[in-house]
Amino acid sequence: xINSGDTAWVLMSSALVLLMTPALAFxxxxxxxxxxxxxxxxxxxxxxxxxxxxWVLIGYSLSFGPAKGFWGGFQxxxxxxxxxxxxxxxxxxxxxxxxxxxxxxxxxxxxxLIIGAFAERMKFSAFLVxxxxxxxxxxxxxxxxxxxIGGWLRNFGALDFAGGTVVHINAGIAALVTALIxxxxxxxxxxxxxxxxxxxxxxxTGLLWFGWFGFNAGSALAANxxxxxxFVVTNTAAAAAGLSWAFIEWIRNGKPTVFGICSGAxxxxxxxxxxxGFVSVVPAILIGLLVSVFCFIAVxxxxxxLGYDDSLDAFGVHCVGGIWGALATGLFASKxxxxxxxxxLFFGNPKQxxxxxxxxxxxxxxxxxxxxxxxxxxxxxxxxxxxxxxEAIGLDLTQHRERAYTVLE
Amino acid sequence: MxxxxxxxxxxxxxxxxxxxxxxxxxxxTVSEVLGHGRQKGVTEVYRGHKETGxxxxxxxxxxxxxxxxxxPTVNAIIRGxxxxxxxxxxxxxxxxxxxxxIRTEERGSSAIG
Numbered sequence: 109x110i111n112s113g114d115t116a117w118v119l120m121s122s123a124l125v126l127l128m129t130p131a132l133a134f135x136x137x138x139x140x141x142x143x144x145x146x147x148x149x150x151x152x153x154x155x156x157x158x159x160x161x162x163w164v165l166i167g168y169s170l171s172f173g174p175a176k177g178f179w180g181g182f183q184x185x186x187x188x189x190x191x192x193x194x195x196x197x198x199x200x201x202x203x204x205x206x207x208x209x210x211x212x213x214x215x216x217x218x219x220x221l222i223i224g225a226f227a228e229r230m231k232f233s234a235f236l237v238x239x240x241x242x243x244x245x246x247x248x249x250x251x252x253x254x255x256x257i258g259g260w261l262r263n264f265g266a267l268d269f270a271g272g273t274v275v276h277i278n279a280g281i282a283a284l285v286t287a288l289i290x291x292x293x294x295x296x297x298x299x300x301x302x303x304x305x306x307x308x309x310x311x312x313t314g315l316l317w318f319g320w321f322g323f324n325a326g327s328a329l330a331a332n333x334x335x336x337x338x339f340v341v342t343n344t345a346a347a348a349a350g351l352s353w354a355f356i357e358w359i360r361n362g363k364p365t366v367f368g369i370c371s372g373a374x375x376x377x378x379x380x381x382x383x384x385g386f387v388s389v390v391p392a393i394l395i396g397l398l399v400s401v402f403c404f405i406a407v408x409x410x411x412x413x414l415g416y417d418d419s420l421d422a423f424g425v426h427c428v429g430g431i432w433g434a435l436a437t438g439l440f441a442s443k444x445x446x447x448x449x450x451x452x453l454f455f456g457n458p459k460q461x462x463x464x465x466x467x468x469x470x471x472x473x474x475x476x477x478x479x480x481x482x483x484x485x486x487x488x489x490x491x492x493x494x495x496x497x498x499e500a501i502g503l504d505l506t507q508h509r510e511r512a513y514t515v516l517e
Numbered sequence: 518m519x520x521x522x523x524x525x526x527x528x529x530x531x532x533x534x535x536x537x538x539x540x541x542x543x544x545x546t547v548s549e550v551l552g553h554g555r556q557k558g559v560t561e562v563y564r565g566h567k568e569t570g571x572x573x574x575x576x577x578x579x580x581x582x583x584x585x586x587x588x589p590t591v592n593a594i595i596r597g598x599x600x601x602x603x604x605x606x607x608x609x610x611x612x613x614x615x616x617x618x619i620r621t622e623e624r625g626s627s628a629i630g
Contacts (some may be wrong), residue, residue, distance in 0.1 A: 500528040515551055
């Protein structure tokens with residue numbers, strides 16, 4: 109039975125989540141040097157185009173086709189059989205295609221998050237082929253395991269309301285593998301490049317926060333109390349995390365930075381994602397306050413110590429924040445918030461924490477291995493990295509023959 | 518005292534700076550400029566992207582040095598900026614009449630370093 113309110117909210121949410129990809133483009137684009145900003149915007153935009161087609165042609169079927177096994181199978185290829193009537197096992201009150209297009213936006217933004225790790229040095233052709241293979245062989249299976257009917261992690265009882273494992277840990281681990289395989293950007297030892305346009309970072313963060321209401325509250329798939337809970341805890345966690353990061357900097361470095369408060373807000377949004385439909389407001393504050401501590405340590409202490417060049421901290425924020433969020437869901441989830449969920453450790457069910465831990469571990473292992481194999485294949489046939497000279501000139505000119513900014517008029 | 522003005526490819530700036538530091542030349546002024554040489558910008562479209570007609574983006578360095586630093590400085594710029602291709606740039610060496618350090622009002626050679 110189609111409910112017009114639910115359908116309106118899910119369509120609206122889909123549009124909100126779509127906006128997150130151009131938002132991410134500005135969030136990342138502001139962080140790179142000005143010779144590379146167009147390459148970031150282009151990568152985000154081409155993902156919107158290419159994965160939109162990929163999703164309706166094969167991605168949705170592989171991810172959500174009702175099947176037991178590695179992925180969802182091929183019965184919904186080209187949206188064959190995905191119609192305007194509800195598919196009750198996923199969402200009983202909205203047209204099946206509304207659910208499909210909402211999920212499409214998640215499939216778009218997830219590979220876009222990985223851009224943060226290979227920014228400023230990856231060949232455009234290699235990036236495009238990698239992204240399509242990754243969407244097919246990493247995102248689709250994982251999405252099926254966690255959210256699809258017959259998915260083994262779903263049947264195992266893992267809670268992931270809006271994509272902590274499927275989106276953030278998944279993309280974050282892929283980002284770490286990327287940074288390790290691709291190596292550092294040139295001259296990094298002498299000169300750590302500073303973000304060329306922090307106002308873009310703020311713009312991107314603001315739009316991400318805005319879009320995230322669709323991401324999390326939309327994941328209720330209905331205009332109901334659960335959506336409101338997700339909306340409220342999302343806003344709360346982002347606020348707590350932004351503040352927390354700024355204060356950590358203030359205490360440690362003497363000044364709070366704009367870059368820091370933005371990084372914190374995004375980390376908070378990441379961390380609340382898996383639990384948005386299972387936790388209440390006070391745990392959301394704790395999730396937000398603590399995620400900034402973990403992510404701050406990851407990007408300012410662990411990254412320099414280990415020496416990998418996760419250029420824009422896709423691993424440090426999304427994977428670390430995502431893991432904390434998934435585990436925090438196992439701590440703070442409560443049936444009082446969502447009867448369809450489960451109780452967490454602090455609500456008398458320690459088993460849920462172990463289930464969450466297992467789901468995180470499974471995601472990390474599968475994604476790391478599959479991403480590694482895909483990179484090796486692409487490297488073999490195309491080569492991953494641009495030449496030294498191209499890197500020095502910048503990807504905007506060498507990959508797209510365009511410049512973002514002029515000198516005169 | 519000499520004033521050395523060098524016009525180089527923007528992406529060579531890091532290497533030139535590195536070479537200059539090795540010669541202990543630490544005082545430079547850098548600006549972004551537009552220009553073209555004999556080729557009038559035609560052969561470099563891919564590397565330089567034409568801007569306003571046929572003007573290409575370059576970086577201009579200004580370095581004031583005492584006479585014994587002129588050759589090391591020039592050689593350092595060449596080592597950092599030379600690719601052997603059109604568009605590598607130029608180095609101009611000018612007589613420098615006077616130099617004043619504003620903070621101390623020192624003049625001449627001691628004000629440069």
